Amino acid sequence: MGSLAFAALFLGVYGAAATRLFVRIAESVNQSSIAQIPIMSFGNMGFTVRNGFAGLNMPALFLLLSFFLLATWLIMRAVLGKQRISKKITWDCGFPLTPRMEITSTAFAYSLMTIFRPILTYADSTKTVYQDPNLRHFVSSQSVHLHLVDMYMKYFYFPIARVFCSIARQMSRIQNGYINLYILYVLVTLVALLAWALILPQS
Amino acid sequence: MNFAVIIIQVLFVPLVAPLIIGVTRRIKAAMQNRRGADIFQPYRDLIKLFRKAEVLSEDATTISLVSPYVVFASMITIGALIPIVPFAGNILSSYADFIVVISLMILATFFLALNGLDAGNAFGGLGSSREMTLAALTEAGLFFSFMSIALLVQSTNLITLSIHIGTLPSSDWLILSLAFLAFFIALLAENARYPFDNPSTHLELTMVHEAMIIEASGPRLALFEWAAASKLLIFIVLGANIFIPWGIIISGWQSLSLAILVLLCKVFVLTVAVAMLESMTAKLRFFRLPDLLSTSFMLGLIALALAIF
Numbered sequence: 001m002g003s004l005a006f007a008a009l010f011l012g013v014y015g016a017a018a019t020r021l022f023v024r025i026a027e028s029v030n031q032s033s034i035a036q037i038p039i040m041s042f043g044n045m046g047f048t049v050r051n052g053f054a055g056l057n058m059p060a061l062f063l064l065l066s067f068f069l070l071a072t073w074l075i076m077r078a079v080l081g082k083q084r085i086s087k088k089i090t091w092d093c094g095f096p097l098t099p100r101m102e103i104t105s106t107a108f109a110y111s112l113m114t115i116f117r118p119i120l121t122y123a124d125s126t127k128t129v130y131q132d133p134n135l136r137h138f139v140s141s142q143s144v145h146l147h148l149v150d151m152y153m154k155y156f157y158f159p160i161a162r163v164f165c166s167i168a169r170q171m172s173r174i175q176n177g178y179i180n181l182y183i184l185y186v187l188v189t190l191v192a193l194l195a196w197a198l199i200l201p202q203s
Numbered sequence: 204m205n206f207a208v209i210i211i212q213v214l215f216v217p218l219v220a221p222l223i224i225g226v227t228r229r230i231k232a233a234m235q236n237r238r239g240a241d242i243f244q245p246y247r248d249l250i251k252l253f254r255k256a257e258v259l260s261e262d263a264t265t266i267s268l269v270s271p272y273v274v275f276a277s278m279i280t281i282g283a284l285i286p287i288v289p290f291a292g293n294i295l296s297s298y299a300d301f302i303v304v305i306s307l308m309i310l311a312t313f314f315l316a317l318n319g320l321d322a323g324n325a326f327g328g329l330g331s332s333r334e335m336t337l338a339a340l341t342e343a344g345l346f347f348s349f350m351s352i353a354l355l356v357q358s359t360n361l362i363t364l365s366i367h368i369g370t371l372p373s374s375d376w377l378i379l380s381l382a383f384l385a386f387f388i389a390l391l392a393e394n395a396r397y398p399f400d401n402p403s404t405h406l407e408l409t410m411v412h413e414a415m416i417i418e419a420s421g422p423r424l425a426l427f428e429w430a431a432a433s434k435l436l437i438f439i440v441l442g443a444n445i446f447i448p449w450g451i452i453i454s455g456w457q458s459l460s461l462a463i464l465v466l467l468c469k470v471f472v473l474t475v476a477v478a479m480l481e482s483m484t485a486k487l488r489f490f491r492l493p494d495l496l497s498t499s500f501m502l503g504l505i506a507l508a509l510a511i512f
Contacts (some may be wrong), residue, residue: 054359057298063281065307069276072426080422083257090260090322091417103328111336115493123436165254 013062016047106146113148121149204456204475208290209283211463216282216440220370220432221245223439223474230478231306245432249425257421260322271426273420277311278433286365286436288443288462296362301349304361304441305342308393312338318427319415330414333489337411340496341392347503350386351378352445354510361445369448381506383446388499390438395431396477398487436470439477441475443469 011018020042039050046057090097113120124146131138172184227240232239261266271381284299293403312334319331353359355375356367393401395412402412410417447469487495 003431051357053353053357054300054302055297056300061280061298061303064295065276065280068279068283069272072272072276076422076426076468080253085257085259087261088258090262090324092324093326097323097325099323101325102323103325103332108328108332108335111332112339113487114490115336115340121491 007082013058015058016042016045017054019047119151123147123149204290204459205292205294205456207459208288208293209295210248210457212285212293212295213279213283215287216436217279219470220429220436223247223470224432224437226471226474227435227478227481230475231482234479234482245428249429252428255421255424257423260324262323263321263418265389266314266317266321267418267423270314270321270395271423271430273314274311274318275426275430275433277307277314278430278437281307282433283355284361285440286362287440287466288459289362289365289444291362291366291458293362294362299361301361301364302346302354303384305345305349309338309342309433311434315385315412315415315427318419319417319444322418322504324418326410327417330411330417333411334415337492337496339391339484340493341389341499344385344496344499344503345389345393347500347507348382348389349445350481351382351503351506351510352487353378354507361441365444365448368445371448378506378509379446381502381509385499385503385506386442386446388495388502389478390442391480392492392496392499394435394438396435397481398484399492401486422428435477439470442473 023042041048041050045059046055048055095101113122124144127143127145128139129141130136131140222242222245224245225240228244229242280306283295284304286299290296316331316335319327319334321327349359349364351366351367355371355378358362358364358367368379391397395402400411414422414430415462419427443466449465
């Protein structure tokens with residue numbers, strides 16, 4: 001994981017140089033010159049968009065950020081000396097804090113999911129089992145099921161897949177296993193091609 | 204000249220930022236019929252925090268140790284890049300792309316959110332969740348607002364934008380004002396100001412920014428507070444030197460000192476505007492905030508559409 005993170009950081013900082021290498025690979029496959037695309041030009045360090053509209057030099061920015069990071073740390077160290085840090089329990093507002101109280105990924109994303117509810121349709125259902133189903137005073141178990149509907153699957157891939165499936169079903173009718181019928185297809189195709197060949201030169 | 208401009212660029216934001224917070228608090232106090240603290244109080248608060256001993260959570264990891272530095276260094280980097288004194292000969296000016304500036308702000312927000320989650324505090328996690336929700340909704344409006352002006356000037360470089368924006372014909376002022384409105388809403392949202400967040404709250408239910416730094420103390424809390432003040436100043440400077448394009452041409456020492464003076468005046472006016480707005484509006488319920496942020500998004504989008512066509 002660490003090496004992957006480092007590779008991601010490296011590619012992020014030296015993205016322009018890496019893109020130059022990728023362009024060379026693409027050119028060797030495609031034989032046409034992608035580097036001639038007029039919209040962007042890649043240097044060793046950064047890239048610029050046509051006519052200098054925008055430019056990015058990631059290594060320089062990374063260096064600048066690292067410099068200020070180091071400078072802040074050094075100045076703090078020089079002015080304040082070595083800080084003594086005491087370790088105490090996490091602030092718990094009077095409750096004994098347990099890992100169950102920590103925020104979960106569902107809770108973290110919940111506000112965004114609520115705001116984008118019309119787009120990110122999600123379904124939640126709560127199931128409660130009572131100790132006495134008639135009185136419904138004491139809960140014996142409770143479960144919440146949260147399910148996020150995959151928008152792309154529901155409204156993009158599935159409809160496309162349905163169209164292709166219905167076309168395929170229509171096509172499957174001509175394939176019914178009778179060898180006589182297949183010979184008839186061959187005959188019809190040959191006659192059609194013959195007719196086409198006869199008509200085409202005249203037109 | 205070049206060296207002097209770089210020194211001013213790097214030092215202006217961290218040195219002036221606490222003063223902006225002091226002025227904002229003073230104006231708010233005056234609006235509420237209170238005497239209020241001295242405008243230099245935030246400096247004293249920072250010094251006090253720097254001198255204090257530090258307490259960290261037992262569950263905190265390296266993230267808690269590192270994130271205050273990353274957040275603060277990001278703000279200093281942005282401060283060095285943005286057009287405080289827009290001088291085209293400045294060596295850093297070629298890196299001052301607005302997309303870079305927005306990305307560095309997101310980097311700071313990301314580490315701030317990680318800091319909120321790190322110690323396992325329930326409020327910290329909630330604050331991080333709220334902050335990321337707001338950030339996701341704010342960035343689009345901010346991006347479109349800058350992009351519409353970038354299309355007018357034909358450059359995304361902030362120094363170029365700042366220098367050339369004054370030469371735009373008056374027919375483009377509609378786009379400029381729409382973009383400014385979108386930017387101003389984003390300014391309030393990004394800096395945890397009213398109606399998005401209460402910067403002085405310590406009531407857990409309403410906290411966004413304060414919840415994320417609830418586990419920080421001593422010098423690390425000071426860095427977070429200093430970075431938050433710097434971020435407000437960065438936004439105000441961007442508003443002042445990009446959307447109010449007067450008094451920013453630098454050619455010599457005299458014009459440099461004049462430009463700083465004009466900038467300070469513009470910064471003061473915008474600070475007063477933020478403080479007045481804060482005093483006159485109530486904090487909105489969290490799930491009402493997307494309405495305001497979508498207004499910023501739509502204004503930015505309209506400005507962008509007008510700039511394209």
